[in-house]
Each structure stands twice: as C-alpha cells, then as structure tokens.
Amino acid sequence: MNWIKIVWESIYSLAISLAIALFINVFVVQHMVVEGHSMDPTLQDREHLIVSKLSHSMKQLPDYGDIVVIDSRVNRKRTLQDDLTEPVAKFIHQPDYIFIKRVIGKPGDTLEFKNGRVFRNGVKLTEPYILEPMKTVADRKVIVPDNSIFVMGDNRNHSLDSRLIGNIPLDHVLGKLELKL
Known part of the structure; x- marks a missing residue:
C-alpha cells in the first residue's frame, strides 16, 4: 500500500x-x-537564444531596434491554441513560419526605401548592425498601420521580412530577444 502512495505522489x-x-515556456x-x-x-545560424515572451503575454509594443520573434502568417488570426502548441511542436522541429527579425517601424510610422537606404518619418536610419547595404529595389513608401510593426532582417539582401510578407500584427509578435547563449 505504501508503494502505491509513493508512485501516486511521484506522478503528481x-x-x-x-x-x-x-x-x-508559453508565457514567460x-x-x-x-x-x-x-x-x-x-x-548566427544555429545560435541559441533566450526569448522573453512577457511582451507577447502582456501585449506590449516593442521598441525600435528590438529583435523579435514573429509568426509570419500575417493573414491568419492567432489563437491561444497557437501559443500552447508551438512550444511543444518546436521540440520536434521549429515551425517554418517563426522568424526572428528587427523592429524598424511602429504604428503610424512612414517608412521609405530609397537608394538602398531606409528612412523613418523622413529621417535616414543609422544601421550599424546590417550585413551589407540593401540592394536597391523600386523606391517605396509604407505606412505602418495601428496595432502592427514593420520588421526587417539585418542581412537585408537575404531576408524574408515585412518588405514581402507585410506589416506584422502585434499579436503575431511572440517575444523579444533577451540573451544570446
């Protein structure tokens, strides 16, 4: 009888x-x-990170320059089920829609891309973190809508980011980089 109690307490x-x-893992x-x-x-590829999920749990707006983890499926509404299943699924294989990018624009910002440079609200960004100058594509202007951010990779010429997938709804910002291991 005593061993049943020990087994039950261990399982509990x-x-x-x-x-x-x-x-x-889901909320902190x-x-x-x-x-x-x-x-x-x-x-770097295969680098280990610690990501704070408090910003997602508390629905906080990230700051300019923050490195954030996003759900790139911007045309799909996220649910609590996504938050609960993704941490478990990542033990098998990290989902291919989870991206790590840098915050460039916040709600209401006007971003312009001219001559391979990024301008936010008319001011050219100083970006010492980028790998190389961005190859010029057609000049373009983007206004970041309410409850969204605009993100880009630091390797601008090899990054699938808001330039292609669009603005990121705030509920698709899953966390913020806190520590590189």
Missing part, C-alpha cells in the same frame, strides 16, 4: 512540474535556435 509531482514548465521565457542567415551578422 511530475505533473505539477510539467505544468509549471509549460506555463513558463523560451529557448530558441536561430535557423538561417537572415539576421547575419547579429545572429
């Missing part, structure tokens, strides 16, 4: 520990691994 303790770990902090070169030279 394990279940509580797993629930706490899942809560922390998460380990991630960089996949690809879109953030070179700032972040």
Whole structure:
C-alpha cells in the first residue's frame, strides 16, 4: 500500500512540474535556435537564444531596434491554441513560419526605401548592425498601420521580412530577444 502512495505522489509531482514548465515556456521565457542567415551578422545560424515572451503575454509594443520573434502568417488570426502548441511542436522541429527579425517601424510610422537606404518619418536610419547595404529595389513608401510593426532582417539582401510578407500584427509578435547563449 505504501508503494502505491509513493508512485501516486511521484506522478503528481511530475505533473505539477510539467505544468509549471509549460506555463513558463508559453508565457514567460523560451529557448530558441536561430535557423538561417537572415539576421547575419547579429545572429548566427544555429545560435541559441533566450526569448522573453512577457511582451507577447502582456501585449506590449516593442521598441525600435528590438529583435523579435514573429509568426509570419500575417493573414491568419492567432489563437491561444497557437501559443500552447508551438512550444511543444518546436521540440520536434521549429515551425517554418517563426522568424526572428528587427523592429524598424511602429504604428503610424512612414517608412521609405530609397537608394538602398531606409528612412523613418523622413529621417535616414543609422544601421550599424546590417550585413551589407540593401540592394536597391523600386523606391517605396509604407505606412505602418495601428496595432502592427514593420520588421526587417539585418542581412537585408537575404531576408524574408515585412518588405514581402507585410506589416506584422502585434499579436503575431511572440517575444523579444533577451540573451544570446
């Protein structure tokens, strides 16, 4: 009879520990691994990161220059189910729609791309973190809508970012880089 009590207490303790770990991983902090070169030279392929998820949980607007984790499926509404299943799914393989990018524009900003440079609200950005000058594409102007941000990779010539996928709804900003391991 005593061994049944020991087994039950062990299972109970394990279940509580797993629930706490899942809560922390979903809502507080998460380990991630960089996949690809879109953030070179700032972040390297296979580099390990600690991402704070508090900004997502608390629905906070990131600052200019913050490196954020986003859900690139901007035309799809995110749900609590996404938040609960993604941390578990990443143990198998990180979903290919999860990107790591830098915040360039916030709601109401006017971004212009001219001669390979980025201008925010008429002021040319100083970007010492980019890998190389952006190859010129057609000059363009973007106004960041309410409840959205505009993100770009530091390796501008090899980054799938807001220039192609569009503005990122704030609920698609999953976290902010806190620490490189």
